[in-house]
Amino acid sequence: MTVLGGRIRRPLTAIRATLFVKVTALVIVSTVVVVVAIVFQEMRAAERQATGNLQDTAAASVGGFAVQAATPVRFGDGERVLALARELVVRTEGDLVALVVTGADGSILAATGDRAEAESEQLRGAAGAAAAAVQIATADGFDLAAPILGSNGETRVGGVATRWTTAGARARAHSGDAFTLAVAAAILAAMIAIAVLAVHRMISRPMQRLAVSLKAIAEGRYDGPIEALGRRDEIGDFARHVSDLRDRLVIARDDEEARDRDRETQQLVVTALREGLDALSRRDLTSQIDTAFDARYEPLRGGYNATVAALQQVIRTVVQSVGLIRDGSDEMAGSADNLSQRTETQAATLEQTAAALQQISARVSETATNARKAERIARGAQEQAQVSEPIVREAIEAMAAIQNRSSQITQIITLIDDISFQTNLLALNAGVEAARAGDAGRGFAVVASEVRALAQRSSDAAREIKELVNGSTQQVDHGVDLVRRSGEALSQFAGQVDDIAGLMTEVAQAADDQAHSVTEINVGVGQLDSVTQQNAAMVQETTVAIHELRQRASALSELLQDFRLDAHERRPAIEIPSTPGAPSGRAAA
Template identity: 40%
Template sequence: MAMFIGALGPLEIGVNAVELRIAEADPALVARISVARSATELRDYAGQIGSVFTAALATNRPLSTTELARYDRLTGHADALVHTIELAHAKLADSARLGSAFDGITGHYLIEGRKIVADIADQSRSGKSVGMSPADLAKIYVPQMASIIAFRDGVVESTQAVLGDESSAQLNALRTNALVSVVLLCVMVSIAYVFRQRVVRPITSLTACMGALASGDHGIVVPAAHQKDEIGDMAAAVEVFRRSAIRNVALEIEAEESRRRAEAERTAVQLRAESEAEVRLEVATSSLALGLQGLASGDMCCEITDPFSPQFEALRRDFNSSVIQLRNVLQAVRLSTGAVSGGSEEISHASEDLSRRTEQQAASLEETAAALDEITTTVEKTAQGAKLADAAVSRVKIGSEESGQVVRQAVEAMRSIDQTSEQVTQIIGVIDEIAFQTNLLALNAGVEAARAGDAGRGFAVVASEVRALAQRSASAAKDIKVLIATSRVEVKRGVDLVGRTGVVLGGIAEQVSEISALVADIAASAHEQASSLHEVNTAMHRMDQVTQQNAAMVEETTAASRSLAQESQTLATLVTRFRIGRDDKVPRLSLVG
């Protein structure tokens, strides 16, 4: 393919020279020729981009750094050509007629093919392999190249139509140039045909080979494998892929055969192991069955002496350990039954003695309770009498206190009388003094009346009467004073007697208080004694009840001890049925003393 690309160089120079001459005569024709040439170059670049990806996809590897650089360079040229085609297409007068072909370029190349190869390049830059085969890439690139060729052919046809509509003068002037262009176009079409035969058809064949390999046909022959160009490299990669597929199939067949052999060996080993395990299980179960039969018959010396297989040896040891432990327990029970029997007999005798003593104690407690009942009744009567005496003494104490209060009031009254008598004496002294002064005044009045003569005679009579009245008043006052003095003496005597009576009553009240306190203490003590005796009596009744309950319990204990003795004898009989020692016989029904 590089050879054909190199041969296009001189042709491109010639085409450019022709375009310059045509541009001077018809610029629109030059634009059409430029569009056709750009479409041809775009197809070539698209094919080169596809060859970059084919080798990597055939070996399922990411693009190398060199391949990525080449891809970037070719993509830049292809994008520039697409831009040129877009600008030239917009200037064509019949661009609407070429719209479908132009849409094919933009659809297949710009949208589908460009996006897919860009994704593959991005994955290669991140070091990831692309899960796409060359056949899948060919399915994308074949329609892409077909759309580019269709667009170019449409431009050539439209150019020929435009040339047919030109005037005869312009047609004659451009005939030579058009002839040259047609020759160049024929050369380019020939080159395109050769390119199709040498590039597109091998790629299509390789695509078909990849599809056949994908469907499992590994007997195909890869075409163009002998070529030394990029197609040969792609064919070599497909051949490597075919051989790898054949090798994978052989490996799968070999793996399946190995798996079948391993499965057969595993089945044989499993059957052999199951047979051996069944034999070992039969030996173990038969030995255990004999041992369990010995245990069922009472033989406690039925240990399994023959060893089992390793997986059942623990079961044999556990069985022997259980037999030994059970034998030891039965030996201990055999030794304990005699001691239990003797102990139960002793408990029975002791319980009978305790029952008799408990009955005697119950009778004694009953008599003591009756005596305490009588003592309690007597003490309660004494407490009741002490309570009545305490009440009587309390009344006497109250009366004595009231008498003392009356005596104290009488003493106070006599003292008031004595004080009143003294005040009366003082008043009588004043009256006596008044009578004396009145007497003096009457005497003076008589003297003055005598001096007055007859004029004072009446006044003298009055003065004599006043004097006589004053003398009588003085005489009465003396008598009253004597009587009051006598009454004061008697009152003082009465006060002394009443005071002495109060002292005596006070002593009586104190003695009555002491007697009341003593009687109260006696009553309280009697009450406490009665309460204590009542509690003692209650306790005695409870002791009597507890003693009777103890007696009943002793009787039950005696019965239980007798039953225990019988059960111990029964247990001894049952134990003798087991073969515990090597010299014992099974069964053994006689009692062991």
């Protein structure tokens, strides 16, 4: 505590000294600044007041002088004007440093004052130009000019210009500064003393007492009083925080003592539990904690003893279950081996069936394709027959037209033959008549003979043409009959082609249905084959898992051999013989 107390005491002492000095210095500086500012403002106000009074006095004096000097100026009485001017200068006690009076023509009637000679020309211009009272500021004062009016108050008879200095007014204003400064210094000293005393009483002394309280708290003494708790400022807040700190430290000390007692009790509990857990680590399930714990930790002892008893019962149950697992695993291993063999056989058979169905599906698909081709050929023949039928019909109509034309030609040839016969008769009659005429009709007889010969040849030609036309008519009749029979045969062929096309469509549809059915059967067999393969894999994995279960049961039996379940005997381990040829662990997988 000495080191802690010393470490705390030094910062508190430094804080106290620094805080007191800083606050005191701040108060002194603030007081000095305030007092100096007040005094300075007061002096400035007095100076401004004196200057204002001087300006008022100057305005009144110049106005009065202008009234008094109006008559002398109007009559040009320079001596009287000068006397009035000197009287005004004396009366102003040095504030008026120059005065110039001008007449109506701007000439100087009088000039007086300390600066009248040096500044008369400048003031002369101001006096001559002044139409009314005018004030102009200068470096150390101000100029004031005014007109001099006649008795009627309107006619300007002259002018007056003055120059005033504010030095005397300022000096008179500052004549009481020494007393003011002395009073201000006394007030400043009194305020500083009061401020220092107040800082000491309100800040320094409470901080010293709080430092003493903090030192006592640092040394572990929590029963001392803490002052300034009732204050409503920062010192009071600090004192209350110190009080809260002391209360918390008291609580922390009590808690630490309680924790020390708890640590001793916990150490006893931990020791007993460690011994019990050491026994459990040696697989001794007969260990119990007989020493009673504290009331708070008694449930822990009961829980430990109950856990050990429950674990002992669980181990006994596990030992019994291992035997049951062994018997069940033997039966499951045999069944799994048989099921694996049957599943593999079934998978091979389904694989062959799937291959055969694929071939059948290919053949049926090929048959359906050929049926579709035959259907397209039959449809083409049907379309050709339908196209040929109107052509044959047109041929029959054309042959009928030829037959009709042949009949008309026969009639024409018969008419030609009749004409030839009549011509022959006429030629014969002409020849007879020419013979009767003798020589005169000899030429006509020759012509008649030629006409008869031509008529005979025409008759012979017409007869031959008629025979040819009759033969053609017979051939045309035969052709018409053949074309008609061809049309009838073609119509029958078209009907048969329609029937064949319908049958081929049905065959193609049936072939497609068969191919689709075979494809679905093939897909189903493929899925069945896949499922069978998966079942075979699962059966194999199950077989491996069963054999692994047997091995794990053997390992568990070896572990259970080390557990001590009775205080006087050790339970022998359960022997689980391994099956010959059984796969080892996951190696069979």
